[in-house]
Amino acid sequence: MTAPLYKQIATLIENSIMDGTYRVDQRIPSTNELARFHRINPATARNGISLLVNAGILYKQPGIGMFVSAQASALIQERRDAAFAANYVAPLIDESILLGFSRSHIHALLDQVAESRGLYE
Incomplete structure (x- = not known):
């Protein structure tokens, strides 16, 4: 939407x-x-x-x-952090619970995706 x-x-x-x-x-x-x-x-x-x-x-x-x-940058960052947690992190955790993923498995998946996108270069 x-x-x-x-x-x-x-x-x-x-x-x-x-x-x-x-x-x-x-x-x-x-x-x-x-x-x-x-x-x-x-x-x-x-x-x-x-x-x-x-x-x-x-x-x-x-x-x-x-x-x-x-205070513009701090206000934007604070609001976007909260929105990110609600819109992306919470659904990720909910789905990982349904799939039975461990915390270490989630970390490994995040690292794998981050590396594939060049985040750690």
């Missing part, structure tokens, strides 16, 4: 914060700039930005624009 566009915009901005494209106190593109670039309605872009303002990731400087907050 694909996320609504406004959530996709919020995620793109979050990703840009996490990868260092946008840094603390840096201005992000305006609603209109985002709307033009992504060819979406400005209200959709505004809704995505509002999610981030409400979460404390962005802050508004009236008349100037939206900026990355000092």
